[in-house]
Amino acid sequence: MFHCPFCHGWETRGMALAVLAREPREAMLALYVADRFSDDVVLCTNGPLELPAEIVARLDERGVPAIDAPISRVTGEPGALELHFADGRTLARDGVYHRAPTRQHAHLAAKLGCEILDDGTVRVDERQQTTVPGVAAAGDTAKLPAVPDAVTLVSLGAADGVRAAVWLDGDLFRSGLGLTPT
Ligand SMILES: Cc1cc2nc3c(=O)[nH]c(=O)nc-3n(C[C@H](O)[C@H](O)[C@H](O)COP(=O)(O)OP(=O)(O)OC[C@H]3O[C@@H](n4cnc5c(N)ncnc54)[C@H](O)[C@@H]3O)c2cc1C
Structure with missing residues (x-):
């Protein structure tokens, strides 16, 4: 799983990718990755996510499908991951982008x-x-x-x-x- 296209984008070129996005600006990451690194990108929103119409239109244009079913778990090995959705579907991916939130620890x-x-x-x-x-x-x-x-x-x-x-x-x-x- 990769958190940043600038740090790891090159390594993910040509891969079957999923982008986990919980808010509209993270959906932009799916567009970016599809534009720069791979023709096979799926946007996974882990539940319904309302996106601006212009982003939905760009996702359609780029051929990035969206799955809004909640994700129950991710299994597999590096390079061979499987996303399991709450509705029973699974999605095999070579890599997944996920921008986990970070916070400062030092006081x-x-x-x-x-x-x-x-x-x-x-x-x-x-x-x-x-x-x-x-x-x-x-x-x-x-x-x-x-x-x-x-x-x-x-x-x-x-x-x-x-x-x-x-x-x-x-x-x-x-x-x-x-x-x-x-
Ligand atoms: C998953 C991931 C991948 C990344 N990949 C890249 C990459 O490929 N290239 C790149 O340039 N950047 C990458 N980054 C960003 C990069 O890691 C950070 O920008 C960089 O590490 C910041 O350095 P820093 O010294 O400010 O903080 P940190 O590297 O976070 O260092 C802070 C240190 O302070 C320590 N600390 C905290 N509290 C205390 C305390 N009370 N007492 C003593 N020590 C304490 C912490 O344990 C930590 O070791 C990545 C970040 C993440 C999360």
Whole structure:
């Protein structure tokens, strides 16, 4: 099962795929995968899902059928999965896309008094600084409120971390000289 077409899309090219979608924007993932990687994509909504007419039309155009029966379980091996639906149907697939929800676990930033956004991430500015002077955050946990749907990747987390460290060190250097931090 794959969670991200950017991380794993290439590996799924040409596969018989299912995309699990519980909300309309996740149905877009089925369209995206059908557009980029495979002609055999089935949208599985795990129950009725009302989709905007324009998305339904695009799914039809791309030949992406939808199954709205609840999914009771998924079995099989990597590369040979089987979705079992509550109505007794089964669907054999080489791979399944499923964007499982993720959440932040670390409470360190909150303990330090940093502002935490509604989704549990730590508010940062363009220099990775949190709302507490001298505390920076980087990676998945750090979010610019202006970019709520930020891309989260290993390379970006590492880059943010380097930027945070450079800015923090610059501030330490300035304050060591008795200058105001930037
Ligand atoms: C299924 C999946 C597949 C992915 N595939 C890719 C991919 O192919 N390529 C890619 O670039 N990105 C991929 N990503 C995204 C990538 O994993 C993240 O963007 C990246 O790991 C973020 O790094 P991070 O250091 O910010 O957070 P994390 O990697 O989550 O590291 C945070 C660490 O902090 C630890 N921690 C939490 N609380 C505490 C605590 N209180 N004390 C001590 N430690 C604590 C956690 O255990 C964890 O090890 C994938 C993500 C998922 C979920």
